[in-house]
Amino acid sequence: MRSIRFATVAVATAALTLPLMAGTATADPSAGRKAAPHPHAKFDRLRAAAPEGFVVGTAVAGGGHHLEQDYPDPFTHDREYRKVLARQFSSVSPENQMKWDYIHPERDRYDFGQADAIVEFAERNKQVVRGHTLLWHSQNPAWLEEGDFSKAELRAILREHITTVVGRYAGRIQQWDVANEIFDDQGNLRTQDNIWIRELGPGIVADAFRWAHKADPKAKLFFNDYNVEGVNAKSDAYYALVQDLLEEGVPVDGFSVQGHLSTRYGFPGDLEDNLRRFDALGLETAVTELDVRMDLPESGVPTEAQEQKQADYYQRTLEACLAVDGCNSFTIWGFTDKYSWVPVFFEGEGFANVMTEDYVRKPAFYALRDTLKEAREEDCGKKDHGKGRKG
Template sequence: MHKLMGRAVCGLSLAGMVFLTATAVFAAEQGSDVPDGVVLKSLAVFPVGVAVSAGDERRSLFKKTDQQALINRQFNSLVAANIMKMRYLHPAENRFTFDDADALANYAKEHGMILHGHALVWHPDYQVPTWMKNYSGDWDAMLNNHVEQIVRHFAGRVASWDVANEVIDEKVPAAYRPSLFYQKMGKSYIEKAFIAAHAADPAADLYYNDFNTESVPSKLDFMLGMIDDFKARQIPIHGIGFQMHVDVDYPSIAQIRKSFKAVADRGLKVRISELDVAVNKHKNLTSLTPAVAMAQKARYKEIVTAYLEEVPAAQRGGITFWGVIDGETWLSGFHKRAEWPLLFKDDYTTKPAFDGVVEALTGK
């Protein structure tokens, strides 16, 4: 961003530089030409979603009811940030707990929203139920039961699932992540999860979801190889989720476009599944400056534009933003830094980033 700005002001007079800075400040404060009252979900024929906390979580939309009006107005798709993961839904071998997820499914139905399920199989130690770590029985039967019970319970209420999440290690050369599931079952656990999910709900779209597949070529290539193998053997997979936790200046838009197109060319659906745009990777910001806000706006616009141009309409599984307001982003805690990666300020007003998405969706 700083290099781009440097080239832009090269040769300007001091007065011109002052004017440019003042213009950026005004634009960041006032937004673009996007009119008041714009609703994201009305601008797209594909789902426009947001990740929400739910259940007993501190930031649950059932507790922070002030968020509901914004969520209901702007989005037509929801995904649970946590409560539909393994350790929440299946805390003991013979016990499933659906209450919180059922409440979210009911909320989605009441407000005419699609619910996307996240995620049936995921590797982190803190997400794998303790009983699974100690399991010594038939792993094939156990995993099949885990997937089928959950998917069958939500059949007709959950439109799509992240069946397997982050199974690829991005070391060079890329390989399957040596997770507990891989250690117990080899790579077959991935396809077996897809087969079980399809058996439980043939109408649901089934996705593989991962991070950095839009930025690390070796990881993208490994994923494409897995997809091609699944398709050749008729393993039921319908789409790929690109998480897209990106920076304002990385990865290149050319690489993002290449990644979207590679999946679309294989006939699969493409979701931007967890989108946020970080701006403070160097930890040099204490607030979102007007210039950085405008750079973030441009970044959101180019990402959504790339999605529209590289993915045919019938293959657009949707775009989901990973959170509502900046003050609740997961990035601040994960990276231990201040961040402002989302579309809305903490007072629920829009940022220039919102305008960037609107301009892409409307072709401005």
């Protein structure tokens, strides 16, 4: 997950939030205002438009870089945000609230408050949960990174953390990002900045999967990373590692691409091929953190062409996932620009989500909705045709 919090962020205060986009062109007659309720409102929701068994998720904003911004935690304090979160999505991912620095702030103390609230919210709204994340090089608490621990102590700390956290939510979390971003872009293990790999060696990754599986045998366990959408050195490294781990009997269930894309770069046209090769290994696949940022004009308002290009990237990512049998989980990393992480870390870029700051739907939203509807109708048609043949 790329929504990381650093001690200092060299971004001007004005870049922390995007201007309201009420006058932005959209692909819907409701451009510039909130859409009127659809006569069949249920099917105007992403979760209802999706094919049976296909979950559509979003990150639950809170924590992380938001601490540097002058608004309260969105999940706790923004009623409209929660309303849209419940209505539109069938899956939720804690953006930061299950990471080490939030859930395990001191060696002998856990803070489950925020994570518990998200899981309980999901259960009330018939949503599944993706747990994020157990082994990562970033957002670790100071007591861990700066502690003078022996190898045996570090190993015990990781095992206890995974057993405690995964065990607490056993049976309540569908998928876990067990190992997050363990390779660099050249396909090399992060042997310097990842405390677990640096101090305990590469084998600790397999142990993390084993411990998570023991704590919750029903949860699906994933590798998760960015810049692995296409076939490249980084995704090749995961492909080789996964094969080795499966041969050793390590309980790896899935491989997920984050999907933090930018319109300044070309779309990863081999995304579907990449997902298919992991699918062929018997893994589930998923898109877990999709957003599509863009370079904004001086006005801060994107052009219609920029919005359409963004919508195309969203649609093509969804289509690639839908085309692969084992890709049944599709998550966008936030749905409103009001709480986007992008302007904090990419100065001059933004407008990355499917709704504006005031929850007006963009062309990207309609591209996802319509693509899901088409897939649902196609699935229903296949089932009806199958019934006809049986008769």
